[in-house]
Amino acid sequence: MAKKKPLILVTNDDGITAPGIRMLIEVMNTLGDVCVVAPDSPQSAMGHAITINDTLYCDKVRVLEDQTHQEYSCSGTPVDCVKLAVNEILKRKPDLCVSGINHGSNSSINVIYSGTMSAAVEAGTLGIPSIGFSLLDYSMDADFEPARSFVKSIATQCLKKGLPTGVVLNVNIPKLPKNEIKGIKVCRQANAHWEEQFDKRVNPLGREYYWLTGEFVNEDKGEDTDEWALHNGYISVVPVQFDLTAHHAIKDINTWDLS
Amino acid sequence: MAKKKPLILVTNDDGITAPGIRMLIEVMNTLGDVCVVAPDSPQSAMGHAITINDTLYCDKVRVLEDQTHQEYSCSGTPVDCVKLAVNEILKRKPDLCVSGINHGSNSSINVIYSGTMSAAVEAGTLGIPSIGFSLLDYSMDADFEPARSFVKSIATQCLKKGLPTGVVLNVNIPKLPKNEIKGIKVCRQANAHWEEQFDKRVNPLGREYYWLTGEFVNEDKGEDTDEWALHNGYISVVPVQFDLTAHHAIKDINTWDLS
Numbered sequence: 405m406a407k408k409k410p411l412i413l414v415t416n417d418d419g420i421t422a423p424g425i426r427m428l429i430e431v432m433n434t435l436g437d438v439c440v441v442a443p444d445s446p447q448s449a450m451g452h453a454i455t456i457n458d459t460l461y462c463d464k465v466r467v468l469e470d471q472t473h474q475e476y477s478c479s480g481t482p483v484d485c486v487k488l489a490v491n492e493i494l495k496r497k498p499d500l501c502v503s504g505i506n507h508g509s510n511s512s513i514n515v516i517y518s519g520t521m522s523a524a525v526e527a528g529t530l531g532i533p534s535i536g537f538s539l540l541d542y543s544m545d546a547d548f549e550p551a552r553s554f555v556k557s558i559a560t561q562c563l564k565k566g567l568p569t570g571v572v573l574n575v576n577i578p579k580l581p582k583n584e585i586k587g588i589k590v591c592r593q594a595n596a597h598w599e600e601q602f603d604k605r606v607n608p609l610g611r612e613y614y615w616l617t618g619e620f621v622n623e624d625k626g627e628d629t630d631e632w633a634l635h636n637g638y639i640s641v642v643p644v645q646f647d648l649t650a651h652h653a654i655k656d657i658n659t660w661d662l663s
Numbered sequence: 664m665a666k667k668k669p670l671i672l673v674t675n676d677d678g679i680t681a682p683g684i685r686m687l688i689e690v691m692n693t694l695g696d697v698c699v700v701a702p703d704s705p706q707s708a709m710g711h712a713i714t715i716n717d718t719l720y721c722d723k724v725r726v727l728e729d730q731t732h733q734e735y736s737c738s739g740t741p742v743d744c745v746k747l748a749v750n751e752i753l754k755r756k757p758d759l760c761v762s763g764i765n766h767g768s769n770s771s772i773n774v775i776y777s778g779t780m781s782a783a784v785e786a787g788t789l790g791i792p793s794i795g796f797s798l799l800d801y802s803m804d805a806d807f808e809p810a811r812s813f814v815k816s817i818a819t820q821c822l823k824k825g826l827p828t829g830v831v832l833n834v835n836i837p838k839l840p841k842n843e844i845k846g847i848k849v850c851r852q853a854n855a856h857w858e859e860q861f862d863k864r865v866n867p868l869g870r871e872y873y874w875l876t877g878e879f880v881n882e883d884k885g886e887d888t889d890e891w892a893l894h895n896g897y898i899s900v901v902p903v904q905f906d907l908t909a910h911h912a913i914k915d916i917n918t919w920d921l922s
Contacts, residue, residue, distance in 0.1 A: 451742075452710030452775045460861075460873040483710070483776075487875065491859040513788055515907055516711045517742075522775075529772055529856040554921075561919040570854070571909045573916070588921040592908040595829070597788040600750040602719075614719040616746065641921075643912035648774055649851040650830045653902035657832070660820040662813075662847040662900075 410436035410499035410563050413489050413527065417447045417482045417506065417519030420475065421467060424505035427548040428537065429473070431556050432502060435563065438473040439498070441489035443519075447481050448508070450519040452526070454487070455480045462488050482523035490530055500563055501527035504537035505555065507546055511538070511576040511630040511640060512594040512622065521574055525646050528572035533562050535573040540634060550582035554639055558588070567643075574642040578634050586637040593642050594629035596622035669695035669758035669822050672748050672786065676706045676741045676765065676778030679734065680726065683764035686807040687796065690815050691761060692732065694822065698757070699734040700748035702778075706740050707767070709778040711785070713746070714739045721747050741782035749789055759822055760786035763796035764814065766805055770797075770835045770889040770899060771853040771881065780833055784905050787831035792821050794832040799893060809841035813898055817847070826902075833901040837893050845896040852901050853888035855881035 412432045416425040420442035432438045441462070461479040476493060478485045486501065506520040515521045524536035537555055539546055558575060567573065574593075578585065603615040622631050630640035671691045675684040679701035691697045700721070720738040735752060737744045745760065765779040774780045783795035796814055798805055817834055826832065833852075837844065862874040881890050889899035 446716070449713045449715045450710070451712040451781065453712040454708045454710070454776055454875065456708045456875060457705070459864075459866075460875065461870065462873060484875065487857075487859045487877075488861065488873065492861045492863075492873070513905065516781075516784065516788075516905055517713055522710065525775065529775075531856075557921055558919075561921060565919060568909070568912045568915055571912045574907075590913050590916045592910065592913070593906050595906065597790075598746075600746045602747065602751045604751075605718075607718075611720065614721060614747065614751070616713065616715060616719065616743065618746075641916060642907075643909040643916055644907045645909035645912075646772065646775055646907075647852055647854065648833075648901075648903045648905075648907070650827070650902040650904035651851065653827045653830045653904075654849050654851070656827055657849045657900060657902055660817075660824060662816055662820060 411496060412436045412438050413498040413501040414438055414440045415442045415482055415485045415503050415523045417443065417450060419443050419446045420477050422507060423544060423546065424507050424539065424548060427552065428502055428505050431552060433473065435559060439494060440475040441478055441485045441493060443482060443485060444477040444479055447519045449517050450481045451517050452483055452522040453481045454483050460484055482519040483526045486523050486526040498532055500559065501532045501534040502537065502559060505548055505551060506538035507544065508542040509538055509540045509576055510536060510574060511634055512596040515574055515593060515644060524572045529646055533567045535559060535562055535575055537575045539577045539579065541579040550580065550585060551577045554588065570645050570647055571643045574644045576630060576634055576640045578637060580637060584637060585639060589633040589638040589640055591630040591633050591640045591642050592628055594622055594631035595624040596620060596631065670755060671695045671697050672757040672760040673697055673699045674701045674741055674744045674762050674782045676702065676709060678702050678705045679736050681766060682803065683766050683807060687761055687764050690811060694818060697732040698753060700737055700744045700752060702741060702744060703736040703738055706778045708776050709740045710776050711742055711781040712740045713742050719743055741778040742785045745782050745785040757791055759818065760791045760793040761796065761818060764807055764810060765797035766803065767801040768797055768799045768835055769795060769833060770893055771855040774833055774852060774903060783831045788905055792826045794818060794821055794834055796834045798836045798838065800838040809839065809844060810836045813847065829904050829906055830902045833903045835889060835893055835899045837896060839896060843896060844898060848892040848897040848899055850889040850892050850899045850901050851887055853881055853890035854883040855879060855890065
């Protein structure tokens with residue numbers, strides 16, 4: 405009996421026409437049956453936002469002339485795309501969900517702002533093995549070619565081995581030529597944060613407004629972090645969980661006087 | 664020497680005029696110097712979204728006639744509000760950030776969609792002890808009175824004892840009269856998810872669209888979860904972390920063939 409090809413859901417947060425998702429679709433088409441459900445416009449930094457007070461459009465589209473898989477363009481967030489795909493579009497639960505390849509880093513604390521990773525996490529909550537891929541190059545001209553073989557090998561292993569319950573993968577790829585990428589490291593999330601500097605301006609009507617401009621601050625010197633790996637030429641793979649409970653803190657809070 | 668009063672930042676995701684934040688402001692005014700920076704409109708289910716491709720307005724407002732503290736109404740998301748408050752508005756780092764009181768539950772997996780909790784988490788990344796409060800009543804007429812003394816005691820303990828590094832609190836309050844609330848339980852996040860049913864409609868121009876309508880599915884039978892506590896008349900307090908690393912999974916992924 406021929407083994408059924410795996411069903412792979414592809415999404416992202418840069419929008420359905422971004423170069424990063426195009427590369428991801430190409431690679432996934434070598435591994436299984438692909439269905440794309442992705443935002444119709446850029447949705448970066450949308451975190452785990454969902455659309456509850458507005459309507460959602462989701463239309464079948466043909467992006468490539470020779471396209472054999474199905475693609476849907478959705479007016480919602482990355483998380484909306486996953487919900488629509490799994491509950492409305494796909495006839496069965498996908499064997500894998502991949503999100504990206506994001507134009508820009510989602511390492512360290514960026515994971516909590518990332519639409520790319522939130523889509524992967526949403527699929528994880530539905531019991532679907534899931535991976536978010538990001539390249540450390542924000543440009544729309546970014547070169548995704550060096551990432552190709554690594555994306556394929558990580559997705560292949562994930563299809564073969566599955567993932568522990570409640571875990572999805574956050575994969576970040578340094579901006580390097582392929583022969584300078586030293587390999588893949590499984591890491592922990594570096595302990596870092598953003599310090600914002602708001603650019604204050606005045607609009608033509610005289611009202612003040614701001615642009616958010618931040619600086620990434622990493623004070624984590626550990627050599628087992630994603631930031632260390634990326635700065636040292638490695639692809640970082642962080643297993644991410646959506647049980648946010650700080651189990652170690654329960655005992656401490658239980659000493660509080662809350663009568 | 665008189666001890667300096669604590670500085671308390673108050674925000675939410677239901678918008679600056681919501682009854683829930685009004686109660687929170689009242690309680691915090693009994694504990695310290697209050698500054699409110701909250702969204703100018705409802706921002707529920709915005710997760711950890713931030714505004715990077717648009718401008719932000721943030722205007723000083725007077726909501727109450729007899730208001731002695733400062734309030735700012737912001738066009739952005741709950742996380743934007745915290746970033747603006749800490750980096751642009753406040754003269755020093757607040758001693759406490761409280762978010763809510765949300766109209767509706769943020770227990771279990773809802774924590775990842777919640778604008779209320781994302782604001783608290785953002786403050787946590789900046790090293791500020793932080794608590795998100797939610798009442799299990801979505802109504803704008805919800806009765807927040809039974810929550811008052813509990814909100815005060817939890818915030819008081821947090822000011823007194825601080826929180827472990829990298830931890831914020833997710834507090835949910837059952838919809839019960841005060842004499843039926845049995846107490847406070849420190850819990851873990853229940854392992855649950857949403858199953859969506861999309862309500863498909865056709866717009867006046869003949870184009871199909873969807874409304875997201877979901878069902879909360881909790882298969883976690885544990886008696887140490889927030890869901891159990893809430894269903895049994897307790898206020899749930901879950902310590903939440905933003906290091907999402909699934910440390911237990913690192914060993915497993917390290918067995919993968921990623922050459």
